[in-house]
Amino acid sequence: MSTIRAIPYGFPVPRSPGVELALLLLDGFHSMTDQVHAELADRGHPGVRAGHEFTLRAIDAGADTASELGRRLSVTKQAAAQAIAVLEQLGYVHRETDPGDARLKRLRVTPRGHEMMTLGAALFDEIRDRWAAQIGAKELDTVQAHLARLTAHRSRTADDLL
Amino acid sequence: MSTIRAIPYGFPVPRSPGVELALLLLDGFHSMTDQVHAELADRGHPGVRAGHEFTLRAIDAGADTASELGRRLSVTKQAAAQAIAVLEQLGYVHRETDPGDARLKRLRVTPRGHEMMTLGAALFDEIRDRWAAQIGAKELDTVQAHLARLTAHRSRTADDLL
């Protein structure tokens, strides 16, 4: 049970503010990704998990080999290779041997992959817009800015995740 | 790759505000739980994962059978039973047959379990306090209140997670 997919809801447990905050953060993430996931499936991209989009984004951003992708995502190259295999199967990335270095299999995001990324981003933005409508655009911006500041230290040392 | 444990950091990718927000939420959660996890290990509770504390909390809050725990956590009773087995192994819960209903194995959080829960909550609160010091107590309260409101709909129907 390392990753909590659901929270003991529905009964009045006095929880500490700190625990409460942690749960709200996770819940917020799941709330967004679950909706995006469902909508993507409806729009021609079934089987796409939350991580696929982020992984594809990393590849597109320059992590164009399995080892490099692993490094950027802070997972082993084997795990990265597995993720790539799934993305290739789904038609989101293309793999071909590098002409200059025969060890490398260069990764390229396919048009369909770009389509999925674009749609995914739009869906995330849509949810964010709905949230902005609920609490106010300015307030949401503030929330996001605060979160960015509070987690800023992690942006530099991704390794501290372990 | 359903659960993202790390994010493609360290290179300047223009991400949409919605995607950014989702990542910040997850990052915030991991930031808290990773620190608590490390500190718990240092203070006599090694091997405790993020989920253990939440599961224990659910048991203590009244989910005192495997099936009920599964319902509250929105997982199968088998998954709940497995989690219970781990918690029992670690000495955090005690299991005994209900005298009135021989089908039931009643769960009870042990003193050590309560100790871990208390310590865990204190550690979460500690991090929250540090955050409050960084952006201001009032601001953090506001962030938390907004998050609570934005995810409120999920508090009633935990099933929508699937």
Added chain:
DNA sequence: CCAGATAGACAAGCTACCTGTCGAACTCTA
């Protein structure tokens, strides 16, 4: 008193990771 519901155990399978090992390909250095 029996039909149906419920509790929990067991088996098998899945996903997303991990470590360890390997051959092929590249680079650095003596």
Added chain:
DNA sequence: TAGAGTTCGACAGGTAGCTTGTCTATCTGG
């Protein structure tokens, strides 16, 4: 320019935390 060391990706095998399906024991309502 040969050999040493590094790096790439593949493969094998293992683990955690879930899943579905099935089973028996036990309880409950008409």
